[in-house]
Amino acid sequence: MAALAPVQVSPLIKFGRWSALLLGIMWGSHRYNTLKASETAWRVEEAERKIVKDAHKATEKTRLNREELLYLADQAGVKVPPNF
Amino acid sequence: MAKALTGLAAKAPGLIKGVVDYSTPKLNTFWHYARVELTPPTPADIPKITQGLNSLVKSARTGKWKEVPVKEAWLNTLITAEIAFWFFVGECIGKGTIVGYQV
Numbered sequence: 339m340a341a342l343a344p345v346q347v348s349p350l351i352k353f354g355r356w357s358a359l360l361l362g363i364m365w366g367s368h369r370y371n372t373l374k375a376s377e378t379a380w381r382v383e384e385a386e387r388k389i390v391k392d393a394h395k396a397t398e399k400t401r402l403n404r405e406e407l408l409y410l411a412d413q414a415g416v417k418v419p420p421n422f
Numbered sequence: 423m424a425k426a427l428t429g430l431a432a433k434a435p436g437l438i439k440g441v442v443d444y445s446t447p448k449l450n451t452f453w454h455y456a457r458v459e460l461t462p463p464t465p466a467d468i469p470k471i472t473q474g475l476n477s478l479v480k481s482a483r484t485g486k487w488k489e490v491p492v493k494e495a496w497l498n499t500l501i502t503a504e505i506a507f508w509f510f511v512g513e514c515i516g517k518g519t520i521v522g523y524q525v
Contacts, residue, residue, distance in 0.1 A: 341451075344458035349467035350474030354505040356462045362512020370517040370525070377525040 404422070411418050463471065481487045490498070517523050 344455045347459050348474060349463045349470045351501060351505070352461070352463045353467070353471045355508050358505050358508040359512040359515075362509040362514075363516040364512075365509075366513035366516020366518075368516075369513075370523050373523050374525045 408418060408422070410416075481490075514520050
């Protein structure tokens with residue numbers, strides 16, 4: 339292919355392209371910052387809720403574990419030690 | 423691993439020269455076209471830009487856009503699509519990743 343001369347692009351098109359690029363960069367960074375702020379806020383709340391949830395789950399687990407062992411002891415005829 | 427690294431370090435000047443020799447003409451052609459086609463508009467172009475915008479608005483207002491040949495209308499559509507794609511390229515640059523927001 340013979341070397342083509344560079345096309346004289348209309349200034350309106352060049353203006354449109356560059357302004358679209360700059361607007362896109364601004365929009366992208368703005369949206370990223372907004373989403374990051376709300377996500378970090380949610381993560382902080384979730385961390386607080388996690389402490390409560392984990393404590394609750396731990397107590398539930400020990401309770402269910404104890405009841406399961408009591409049931410198994412009852413089924414197997416094993417004598418349950420006092421203060422279990 | 424050490425032998426591969428020393429071999430690479432020994433060949434590195436030759437490799438770099440090869441890369442430079444291969445890419446310089448290509449960069450020159452790219453620069454030859456980019457200097458005319460891809461540069462941002464200068465303040466000297468502002469009257470032409472406003473003229474272009476006014477002609478677009480006038481064509482929309484007077485209904486002249488209905489008289490445009492299909493080939494030209496198709497070209498205008500492609501150009502508009504390209505300008506829209508530059509917005510999404512900018513958004514990818516602004517958010518830092520290509521797909522999705524890594525919050």
